[in-house]
Amino acid sequence: MKIAVDAAGGDFYPENPVKGALEALEANDILKVVLVGPEKVIQKELSGCDYPVERVEVFDAPEVIGMNESPAQAVKSKPDSSIVKGLGIHHKGMVDGFVSAGNTGALMAASAFILGRLDGIIRPTIASYYPTIKGMSLMIDVGANLEVRPEMLFQFGSMGNIYARDIMGIETPRVGLLNVGEEKEKGTELLKKTYAMLEVLPSFVGNVEGRDILLGKADVYVCDGIIGNILLKYGESIPDAFKTLFIPVLQKNGMSEDEIKKFFGMMAQALSPFDYQRVGGVPFLGVNGISMVGHGGSSPRAIKNMILNAVKMAESNINKKIIASVA
């Protein structure tokens, strides 16, 4: 099992991707990693580390795609970037997957372009873990497809169902369609048609409303990329926003500095499901390969978790199951 890691992606490269890759090696004895990026930069980062040299390769990719570059343009104009090179060696079968904390749009474009789509898949998608009071759910799509057709939403539901079952370990994932009401006849023509298609899934729970998300009424929330993207970022903003709302209240109630500190410690525990570092990264689904993207600010731990998720995806043969599900 060999995973390529983008060592030139995210806000803290090469340090965090390199450290995360080495942490993944500690967690999985049979894993090998290929660090993709500017060779000298990576070697310099590695030189300060203690690691199993026989399980680490460096693959030179001198160009770097910035976090804010226009995706399509960047992928086209930088064939020697870590993203294009890393996905290239995956496409050639030299590695079992590719992970990056880099430019999400560029990764999506390059994944679709270089790896290609799986047989029968209309459009690849990005799914994201989403916190609920019952544990992690999956939201699909979260920004790759802003305009969708019923067949696409159906495929998102099918792919999400398989990912939730095989990678997240949810035995029979409940698939729900985000809508403005529970009744079958609610929403637009698009949503009504999607509802009818999703009914073939044995664990389809119907329409779910905004209030059902945090309550965990479904394990897989199906939506277009605009709704998913807005909800994903909204969720990420909750811990900091709540801290801001609580501070004046705690002070007004006469709590001491120490008590406030203890309070925020408990708050961090309670809101830990909203900590994107725990899951590490999210998958592109529907591409002919294993490609994952993490938050730009990913810590080494987040990168490690993303690599281990990619391993799980490769081991589970998820793509064969996806092809079968939409056939």
Add this chain to the structure above:
Amino acid sequence: MKIAVDAAGGDFYPENPVKGALEALEANDILKVVLVGPEKVIQKELSGCDYPVERVEVFDAPEVIGMNESPAQAVKSKPDSSIVKGLGIHHKGMVDGFVSAGNTGALMAASAFILGRLDGIIRPTIASYYPTIKGMSLMIDVGANLEVRPEMLFQFGSMGNIYARDIMGIETPRVGLLNVGEEKEKGTELLKKTYAMLEVLPSFVGNVEGRDILLGKADVYVCDGIIGNILLKYGESIPDAFKTLFIPVLQKNGMSEDEIKKFFGMMAQALSPFDYQRVGGVPFLGVNGISMVGHGGSSPRAIKNMILNAVKMAESNINKKIIASVA
């Protein structure tokens, strides 16, 4: 100033609408109310109350539209319902506005049908208050229009701008377009065209992302009714969901029953912006009249606040300003 109140709407009628109306009379000396609903039921509720009889009228409307009835069907088949009668007397100029905690869909349909649209307005809309760390913002649309055109979103922004300024008291409301990224070229064709149209508003702050909502980056969030409806209900679910997430953490940290109680008291204070009772109700904008709807579970206080908001709308001549803004 005379406001008609649906005394047969919501989960707790006639008690809450009647009590709320009487509380509004206490708060505003020159206000009169017309209680619309089954006369006997209202008289019975009133008989136990102490109130200024000369400022309260009862208007008989024997039919009741249930909370889950199909909107269009209910409005058509129940001409003697409180919703149809109440909007009818408003349309005839007998009252200055109508408020209800009843079936939102039926209220929207009846408001558009009975009051009609304002000159130049393509489609009436529902706006809702939305909590942020900087205070209340306005989200528009939250469920009336699931499929929109750029011109409609532009009008939502214009109407929201006026409501936020004149009714919410925000001097120069910042209007933002909910989107997947900040840059002007982000999103669908629909969103790009809407962006270009909204630029004429002097306080347009451009695209805002999901993470910007709670941070209060805008005062008016413009979106289609699917996104707005999902975000509205998601926000409403936060306090209870968080309580559920906190309980095991507080117990694990050895907090006593009393301490947990105190904690949840502080939490309720911090999350009070998410308490829909404070604002009471939300307006239908773009209809030729003043029509507001409250949560089905509205308390008397919520109904009172909704009535006082309707008074503010009538006093500010908001509809004349809306017509001028889209002319």
